[in-house]
Amino acid sequence: MGLNGGYSGFRILLEGLSGNRGWRPAWRDPAPQPAYDFVIVGGGGHGLATAYYLASQFGEASVAVLEKGWIGGGNVGRNTTIIRSNYLLDGNQPFYEFSLKLWEGLEQDFNYNAMVSQRGVYNVYHSDAQRDAYRRRGNAMILHGADAELLDAAQLRAECPFLNFDNARLPVMGALVQRRGGTVRHDAVAWGYARGADRRGVDIIQNCEVTGFRIQNGRCTGVETSCGFIAARKVGCAVAGSSSRVMQAAGMRLPIESHVLQAFVSEGLKPIIPGVITYGGGHFYISQSDKGGLVFGGDIDMYNSYAQRGNLPVVEDVCEGGMALMPMIGRARMVRMWGGIMDMSMDGSPIIDRTHIDGLYFNGGWCYGGFKATPASGWCFAHLLATDTPHETATAYRMDRFERGYMIDEKGSGAQPNQH
């Protein structure tokens, strides 16, 4: 088995019997070529998925991904791993459902164990009004072909008996459940897409920062990088938290702000949390990793930043949310925390679109929900790059919706990036 040989149970057995000496790097380390048909800026989940689908679905052979650091060093390897398609609005629901369907077949597709685990997502409600809102959301999901189930307190207690049902101020009254939602091992997604793209001839070039765009007569002809100029017929940017900074180099000012979001992991515990649980009385969500750590998070840090670390007031706020929802969490010790940079858009929804510069395309504004979108985002961006038309599930993610007034404001918070 040479470089990038396929993975299988038989191969694991063979390698186990022969001292595991046959494994090779999962992707090559190529030097950049002077020109490509497609250059994808950003080797996060979205950039790698875009390259993978350009090669696998659209038969494109000349594709490079340029990553300023290392594969998996950005948000794709920093998130709390939750996948779901429990969206309300027409602009969002079909897209996220498409993504969930792609997750369901992803491991077979790219031949990599990404530990896709459909253990269910429970959105807990605490009032009649919140139940009615969740009922409406669930109905919208079902109308779009997704699954949704509304549980009352007794049904939820049977599945999650440790919740704070009798809290005097915010009693737990039930939950909206999406059983097909769950978690995926985040960095394995980056590795799986990287390996799959590499096998199809995509050059993945790490430690190569894009510093500028060469734009001649309104057309982007390539990128300036720390490895020199690289020409391209089309350039797609998928740099998440760095979106405003990178697109500024093309003279664009985006409707996006960058904010820090933190994540937390406890010591390993025996299995206790059945799926993903979100608190309806504040911002707190939790799941349990296969190693046993409780993985949880809450709000962004509420100030603009490009730092990949957060501050203590939000640590306190997140832990208070956890204590209110499930007081038992106070017995667990927290062992790790980190931050990532979120590309928060004005309406909380993403952009997958061409720009006013020919040959330059943009993918961003994922706020803190872009991990679950990774497969569909890659597929739809590849579709746009290859065909110059938007994919049918991403027609609403246009850049000009902010000037035309067609917001996709899932939360109803208005033009407040830190509120979405």
Ligand SMILES: Cc1cc2nc3c(=O)[nH]c(=O)nc-3n(C[C@H](O)[C@H](O)[C@H](O)COP(=O)(O)OP(=O)(O)OC[C@H]3O[C@@H](n4cnc5c(N)ncnc54)[C@H](O)[C@@H]3O)c2cc1C
């Ligand atoms: C703590 C936390 C928890 C989260 N939890 C969830 C969750 O549970 N569910 C969910 O759906 N989403 C979640 N998210 C959001 C999700 O992780 C992001 O929306 C998504 O990963 C962003 O897309 P990406 O993977 O392409 O980003 P990234 O992995 O950040 O990729 C962007 C890449 O671009 C590179 N780059 C930047 N500038 C340049 C340049 N000039 N040249 C070359 N490369 C460049 C960066 O180095 C980076 O690797 C969370 C995020 C965080 C931080």
